[in-house]
Amino acid sequence: MKKGIATLVLLLFMSIFLPPPASSFSLDRQEIKELMNKIKQEKFDLVLPQLMKKYQIDMWIQVMREGNIDPLSGNLGSDAGVFVFTLRGDRVERAVLGYCREEVKESGAYDLIITPKFEIPLTHFPEYRYPLIEFYKLGGVEWPGGPKTELDFRFKGLGKFVAERDPHRIALNYLEKLGSPVLYEEPRLRCDGISYTDYRLLVKEIGEKYAQRIVSAEYLITEFLARRVKSEIALFKLMRKWIDENLKMDFNRIIPGQTKLQDIESVRFVVGKNGQHKRDDDIFEPGDLICLQGGCQSGCFLEPQRWPFGNHYDVCFEYGYILPPGETQVPPKVKRAWSDALKVRKIIENHTKSGRTAGETFEILKKEINKAGYIYINRQIFNPKLDPQKTQVPLDMHAAGAGIYAPRLGPLGPDWQRAMELPPNHHFYFEYWVFVPMPEWGEGEYLSLQFHDGALATPEGVKYYFPPPLKIHLIQAK
Template identity: 40%
Template sequence: MRIILRLKLAVCCFVVLALPFRIQGQETVNPGTVLPDDSVALENQVRNSKFNTVLPQVMRDNEIDMWIHVMRPWTPDPLNFEFGSDMGIFIFTDRGEDRIERAIFAGHVSDRNAYNIISRPRVQLPTFVDGVITEQPGGDETDYLKFRFDGVREFVAERDPDRIGVNYAEALGLSAASERAPLTDGLSHTDYTLLLNALGDKYAKRVVSAEHLILDYLAGRVPEEIELYRQFGLITADNLDREFGKVVPGVTSLSDLEGNVFRRNPDGVEFHAQDREPYILQPGDVFTILHGAGNRIFSSDLGGNAYLLREGETEAPPEIQNVWRAALETRQILLDNIVAGRTAGQTLDLLIRKIEEAGYHYNPVDQYDSNADPDLTQVHLDVHAVGRSGLVAPRISPLGSDWEREMTIPVLHTFTFEYMIHMPVPSWGPGKHIYIAFHDGAVVTKDGVMFPYPPDPGIRLVR
């Protein structure tokens, strides 16, 4: 057995890639070089870079003068990593300078240099015995929850903000942000009441939801993250080559391969590696592997497709070449039409129009549409974000929440060209088709979309 990566079909792919696709040069990466020995230093660098560049932008875009984020101990928060803490009253103030003032009350942070003001940094937590509080910080008569807000009113009054954003959801269904990691929808009712009491009537009336600001901040990226994205992407590409190289037709099952491994037959029936009786790959099959690499700071994904040559075949048959041609044309449509400054929903509408103008059938569902024109190849899109914050970002897709489509695509948006091709093959019979899927990593720059690491280079040919 051997895997053929660059026969005639793949060579054509690279000719195309060399011309219109903006891509950094291929290289190999030692996984040990992705993170320095002191990974905490890199985390702090990413965090400070976001504070310096993303924070001023999102506060001003959302017209928020002061952002108060209440993070209660023992309660997961989507901004734990971003703030370098799991507890505290975080107050960010736009004082008309390039750098937003950063303060924390009653909390601790992993990087003290990231904040200008740390009030009561050695905050004490209640003492518990058998699950019951036996001692409160500040004395037995002190309510710990209220104790955290001491000094907040004076601090806010000194800065006199017009609009105070606070971490509570008002209009958005944040639980739908991710299929696997729903966002929390903000501070508790108790903390909300304590905060308003601490602010007093004058400033409590200026409080608004910070839901849009928080989403924009989570979606923001900095150059350090783009470099990690690139390096993890190169590792992922090596992982894909390794897994495809294991395939022996008639012997290898989907479960023998690492990653999200699946195949759809000509009737659209999908087989997975997790099936009770995993499918054994046969000559003539087309299948897909999605793989990834990363850590708690960032991650990357990449997909690849392969065709198992039949006996006597030395190159891909015409239908395989045609489905790859459709994939390249779709990729180019995405490259030409995704830009910063437009909402994900506006971009989706534009892509649908361009796909249909190119002679394809846009399918909002990732299943072959038997009612569509049988002469048209079908394209499905789910162009979603990639990175530490998962899908919390603009999503160019019919899937997900409306607010994901309403978000504006920012510069340095990291996302995947996830799209699927369903190409009918009339000679096989009514409704018979070929299915391939893509998961190319990409980033939006001021100059357009770039590939920080190579996209799927072509349908691999396996003997």
């Protein structure tokens, strides 16, 4: 049984990164598109000037290429292009040089989109990168031969552009200090999307004078992603409504005695009445405690048809219980675990607010959880050697997607994630567990409830943009 629990923990950890299930709930994609364009405009107008001043950055250059996954592609509107943000007084000028996606042009968020013109007939090698389909539309038949390649034109014009603005500090998208956790480097968690090839070509184009002014953009990017604007919160509300509706539909699809776990794509785990964790080919039965998962944690900007919210995320776990004949409520031990979970949530709500570092808040939460009669544990694994009468509580309340997990209220990851201050309206996952000892199920056994829903840390405390999961859905056996 313990080996099975370890396997289950591994599967649960992996499942949180799976793409969200396809949904039949109707979404207005045009509304989402307009909202995401508004987010770009608000972030560029309100957040970026503050951060460039804070980190003394005069120009931020973000270089992205097709096929080289960069988490900011979902925020800027294209997976390719040379994005240049220049601080000019209290406003940031935003420009894109060279090829970029149509979404960038349609967003209305950029001041300058500079693409070289080319004439027909195409008698000379075009001095820029351009999609073949556009080349053909304009009369091109085949790329002319010659000694040059597209490497000769990737940054054409950037040197003049930079010199005209004469920045003293130029931030570029590579990492120096803010690395990902050991053994856990993922594309969605990094801010160093520029390739070595692009770095060398960029330095050659802007010249030695400006190359010496290059610094890492890691702090700027990290905080740019962490700070939220009003339009983002509006998107989170819409997102959670979509998640909530789909989870409700999935609960309604469960027919005890007929439906298999594998028929409900959002199933995270199911615990039977004797504590046995069910397999995908098992059938839902009376006495089952069900956890469904909706949404996506991060990385799903790569699948826009399945996840239409770009590089913005939310996840929610909801619980249900199948009532056996004659029963009207959940069993006492499940009720105790749920009660403990709500009390722990209240502790977190009362002691989490923006303005402190994640590490300072984390230390406060550990003390308050222990003071309330629970046992805080660092690992997300039940410890059978601790007091069998007390509920164990681990935490991992990290930032919600968008390429990074920082700031992080929990023990995992590098220390710099806890050193970050929680910004106003910090969007984080309310992720915690309660482990209730269950000796009646066998030696070392326990009931585990995990929670993972989005919330905001404000100067006044925790606020929700959508009601959190505060009840267990009761399902009648037919």
